[in-house]
Amino acid sequence: MAKTFTVDEVAKHTSENDCWVIIHDKVYDITKFLADHPGGKKILLKNAGIDATEKFDSFHNAAVLEKIGSKFLIGAVGSAEDEVDTDDIEDVNPLMVGANPFGDMVPYGDPMWYQDWYSPYYDESHRAVRKAVREFVDTEVIPYCHEWDEAKKLPRELYIKAAKAGILAGCVSEIADPSLIPYKMPGGIEYEKFDAFHRMIVLDELSRCASGGVTWGLIGGLGIGIGPIIHFASAELQQKIIPACLSGTKNICLCITEPTGGSDVANLVTEAKDMGDHFLVNGEKKWITNGVFADFFTVAVRTGDKGFGGISFLLIERDMPGVTTRQMQCSGVWSSGTAYVTFEDVKVPKANVIGQVNHGFKYIMTNFNPERVGCIIQANRFARVCIEECMKYGNKRKTFGKKLVDHPVIRNKLAHMIRQVEATHCWLESLVYQTRHMPAEIQALRLGGPIALCKAQATQTFEYCAREAAQIFGGLSYTRGGQGEKVERLYREVRAFAIPGGSEEIMLDLGMRQSFKVGQFLGAKM
Numbered sequence: 001m002a003k004t005f006t007v008d009e010v011a012k013h014t015s016e017n018d019c020w021v022i023i024h025d026k027v028y029d030i031t032k033f034l035a036d037h038p039g040g041k042k043i044l045l046k047n048a049g050i051d052a053t054e055k056f057d058s059f060h061n062a063a064v065l066e067k068i069g070s071k072f073l074i075g076a077v078g079s080a081e082d083e084v085d086t087d088d089i090e091d092v093n094p095l096m097v098g099a100n101p102f103g104d105m106v107p108y109g110d111p112m113w114y115q116d117w118y119s120p121y122y123d124e125s126h127r128a129v130r131k132a133v134r135e136f137v138d139t140e141v142i143p144y145c146h147e148w149d150e151a152k153k154l155p156r157e158l159y160i161k162a163a164k165a166g167i168l169a170g171c172v173s174e175i176a177d178p179s180l181i182p183y184k185m186p187g188g189i190e191y192e193k194f195d196a197f198h199r200m201i202v203l204d205e206l207s208r209c210a211s212g213g214v215t216w217g218l219i220g221g222l223g224i225g226i227g228p229i230i231h232f233a234s235a236e237l238q239q240k241i242i243p244a245c246l247s248g249t250k251n252i253c254l255c256i257t258e259p260t261g262g263s264d265v266a267n268l269v270t271e272a273k274d275m276g277d278h279f280l281v282n283g284e285k286k287w288i289t290n291g292v293f294a295d296f297f298t299v300a301v302r303t304g305d306k307g308f309g310g311i312s313f314l315l316i317e318r319d320m321p322g323v324t325t326r327q328m329q330c331s332g333v334w335s336s337g338t339a340y341v342t343f344e345d346v347k348v349p350k351a352n353v354i355g356q357v358n359h360g361f362k363y364i365m366t367n368f369n370p371e372r373v374g375c376i377i378q379a380n381r382f383a384r385v386c387i388e389e390c391m392k393y394g395n396k397r398k399t400f401g402k403k404l405v406d407h408p409v410i411r412n413k414l415a416h417m418i419r420q421v422e423a424t425h426c427w428l429e430s431l432v433y434q435t436r437h438m439p440a441e442i443q444a445l446r447l448g449g450p451i452a453l454c455k456a457q458a459t460q461t462f463e464y465c466a467r468e469a470a471q472i473f474g475g476l477s478y479t480r481g482g483q484g485e486k487v488e489r490l491y492r493e494v495r496a497f498a499i500p501g502g503s504e505e506i507m508l509d510l511g512m513r514q515s516f517k518v519g520q521f522l523g524a525k526m
């Protein structure tokens with residue numbers, strides 16, 4: 001720990017030329033910050049020389065101290081003798097069961113297995129991944145989300161850092177040739193042992209940043225765009241794309257949706273005409289995540305007849321003449337680079353065909369389940385962040401003489417949020433467990449329906465929680481940044497999860513159609 005000061009020493013610094021303050025037992029010299037403080041100079045001078053923790057907490061979000069306050073940190077309150085290494089002191093609580101708790105222990109702010117509950121799904125290796133990703137997200141992501149959202153882009157260093165931390169590789173499907181993976185997996189787990197639950201933890205922890213702009217900006221295009229490459233592309237294409245994208249130096253996106261059709265993929269019209277040694281591609285793609293800055297485009301095109309039998313996948317590259325992208329102005333996920341993409345007489349060599357010509361529809365379907373599981377993980381963590389934020393805020397904000405959480409109406413809102421998030425999480429874990437054990441070739445049929453239903457469950461839960469959290473935060477959820485930063489942003493991002501990857505309406509119907517079909521196969525007596 002840095003220098004220590006007594007409370008009496010701090011109390012001597014109360015003027016405009018020499019102003020200190022104590023916040024959470026740390027001492028800040030804010031003299032040079034007085035003129036720049038967004039809340040005003042006077043309020044800081046009124047609290048100069050004293051412990052202003054309670055007031056600070058009621059006006060700021062926690063990231064402010066990390067991001068801005070750290071520049072003014074000069075030490076801690078106490079004396080040298082106080083410096084005991086608390087790491088060695090073991091806290092034993094008689095109520096604790098199961099494994100060691102992890103995180104802030106805000107009730108329901110993390111999944112139950114974080115908070116000491118028993119679980120059949122996780123072991124030490126999962127805990128190691130959880131710890132590694134949390135550290136990364138707390139220090140490298142959360143403090144900057146608002147800034148990146150406003151800038152509508154992520155810095156290149158973030159991709160590189162996330163790659164080195166193993167997060168990019170942890171968010172894509174299993175790769176048959178591990179030599180294509182440039183860095184170690186999070187927590188140092190051997191690639192061969194990195195399972196579906198490790199992958200779930202990486203995305204869940206990343207989603208704690210409460211920004212679909214960041215999760216999609218970092219791994220949105222990657223997760224879905226690289227899937228067809230991993231599963232179906234030639235060794236040459238894999239060699240060219242996988243290491244570059246997983247080292248954070250290049251970006252990839254998936255181009256399926258068109259201005260004339262979203263969920264109706266079998267009828268896409270972007271044309272790829274066979275010219276002998278190459279395809280000539282013409283068409284438009286819309287709402288393409290990461291399209292603004294992508295180097296590689298995994299594009300679904302029509303190479304054959306109408307309907308699902310005439311679709312193929314081509315790998316199109318940014319520097320091929322005729323490729324243009326423009327940023328779309330969306331209500332949410334701002335830093336993810338959502339693009340309108342045009343292909344005008346683009347010559348694509350035949351070596352860039354992914355898999356087999358006219359087999360594209362099958363590849364699109366194979367991609368859907370992991371994409372939807374990814375949506376469930378993100379949407380449910382976003383809903384959980386709403387709970388966590390409300391729990392924290394509701395314990396400090398007072399109205400009519402009591403804390404928000406002491407009003408039954410607020411507790412009722414929280415209870416309804418919690419029961420939905422916990423139910424969704426249990427269903428998600430059960431589905432992930434199936435993906436780990438069920439033979440790959442029957443997963444599309446057996447899991448497509450339940451995954452679709454669970455996606456609708458997760459996005460409706462997210463919508464419910466974002467709405468209720470916005471009501472609990474009041475005006476703070478109506479202004480960008482500050483204490484309501486996460487809630488305001490998430491509320492704007494709900495549609496980005498409830499519509500793409502299969503809208504709720506399509507998901508619910510697909511879930512039912514699939515369940516009848518599978519039921520019939522299994523001999524259901526209906």
Ligand code: HEM
Pocket residue numbers: 021028030037038039040043044047052055056059060061064065068069072481482483
């Ligand atoms: C290291 C010390 C401090 C830093 C770095 C800091 C930083 C900030 C920042 C960045 C904001 C803009 C809103 C946000 O992003 O949360 C803000 C607003 C504000 N701050 Fe501070 N602050 C500090 C200490 C204090 C203290 C000690 C008080 C007084 C009790 C205070 C009172 C306020 C108020 C009243 C606002 C306006 C809140 C609103 O918009 O509703 N700040 N501060």
